[in-house]
Amino acid sequence: MLVSCELCGTKYRVDPKRLHKDKVKARCSRCGHTFVVRRPEEPEPDDFDPSLMAEEETRPSEHEDEEQHDADAAIPVTRPAPQVLRPFTPRERSASKRGILFAVLTIVLLAVAAATYYLYSKGLILQEKDKVEPSAVTSTGMPQVTIDPDIRAYFLENMSAGQIFVVEGKAVNESGGPVSFVLVEGKLYTTEKQPAQIQKAYCGNIMSREELMRLDMTQIQNVMMNREGKDLSNVHIPSMGKVPFMIVFYNLPELSLLSDYSVEVTNALAEK
Template identity: 20%
Template structure:
């Protein structure tokens, strides 16, 4: 690097490797003037391409955050689906043979979800509690209902009942909700007077003991 004496203007070539952050005292051999020489501050230039990528990344993160706020239910559903497909821990229970259908009975309509719960663990489970959701064509949750292992009504029985009898069924508890290791137990979840336009349903395990 080239340095210049502040007193007489004489210029010298100086080895930059001798510089230290706290500065180095130097002396002009011509006039005897001394001063402290500091390392030059170099501005690190940001390449336009990198700046553009950073800006696009910030915009993308903002859009993802906005999507999450506006579509909270859908984001939660996607997260639940991902956890079900790629569980972080060993799965203890499994849902089998899920079937959902709408049917007319005396006094109104019901939406019925049937299936089985299988105990995959090596211990006896006292019960498995479930939550079912009805979705409209856009994937929005329109109704929720709860179920439990062992609480089951076959199709033929439901067809013979009216809404009042089914309400009593919903308020009752199963005679035995427990599952032995490897055992499969049926369940039925009912939506009384379900909303119009629902076509899809979801069922997930909310607790097991």
């Protein structure tokens, strides 16, 4: 006859003749669960003696070891196939393509920024602007603050928002005096060179990768919009001084539609 483990469903073939009682305890050799095996009902023989049954019921469990041996020696017929569970990640199939795309974009942007910085340092660009505005103040009256070409960008998985895109860098105060409250703006562009997403952040607000993955986006947004920066790092930045920034993009569009990103300074306050 066939019996099944109640816990894991493993089936065993057991010889009813080896069962010495109407029901015995058996242990599953696969999961260790103990279950009851009942002897199939059979018609009583003509010479059935009720006194023998009573004696059998009141006799101590002298067959306990043998019953355990019967269960352990049972031959498994079928076992459920083990299943390996893994979390579903909708973007997993194109993760490698996204990584390659943004790695190439980052390298290109860094190369362009490095070339621009080199040309500027050699006086080959912005010469006319420097002559017109020797005080390093833009036409809008904002002090001259630029983006250092050493920029990093990477993806992270946030616990509440899913995938986020982080851009890190430094702003450089190229004006003649101290400045405060430097605000930067990052943009993601589509393959058609149109802005797909815009995000602003004040300089001086840097978060660890653990915080970026753990905090919800409201908390991250509040950190980015701290005007003075962490420990007042965005206040009284000296001439040629640098202050770090971090821009976090979330609710990302389909990455196959994106081709580039940029960062620029949109506001700064000159101190008198």
